Amino acid sequence: MRFGSSESSCRSCAQIYPASDLDRYLWCPSCRNKVRRRGAVWARLVGITASLGLAGYLYLWVHPSSRFLLFYFLTLAMTYLLTSRIAMFVVQGYYRARGGVALPPTDGAAR
Numbered sequence: 001m002r003f004g005s006s007e008s009s010c011r012s013c014a015q016i017y018p019a020s021d022l023d024r025y026l027w028c029p030s031c032r033n034k035v036r037r038r039g040a041v042w043a044r045l046v047g048i049t050a051s052l053g054l055a056g057y058l059y060l061w062v063h064p065s066s067r068f069l070l071f072y073f074l075t076l077a078m079t080y081l082l083t084s085r086i087a088m089f090v091v092q093g094y095y096r097a098r099g100g101v102a103l104p105p106t107d108g109a110a111r
């Protein structure tokens with residue numbers, strides 16, 4: 001329905017939008033923002049958890065010397081950046097694959 005018609009429905013919320021407003025997955029800007037925000041929340045949680053876990057490991061087992069303190073802080077920062085980025089893409093991919101950011105349908109609903 002994307003080509004030849006000027007309007008199309010969002011695959012997530014089923015609202016009618018101009019086809020130019022939908023992205024290549026046929027999602028409207030509102031649903032895109034929702035999935036982006038959810039991805040950002042999970043990204044921060046995963047990034048902070050991974051960084052704290054690595055910091056605990058380094059503090060308890062590696063016993064970082066003050067000589068390489070900058071290296072350890074850079075390692076923690078890179079851990080946060082990489083794990084949060086991965087978590088964001090995984091969460092966004094999950095919602096894209098599920099077909100929407102709304103709650104999943106109950107058992108009696110037709111799919």
Ligand SMILES: [Zn+2]
Nearest residue numbers: 010013028031
């Ligand atoms: Zn939508």
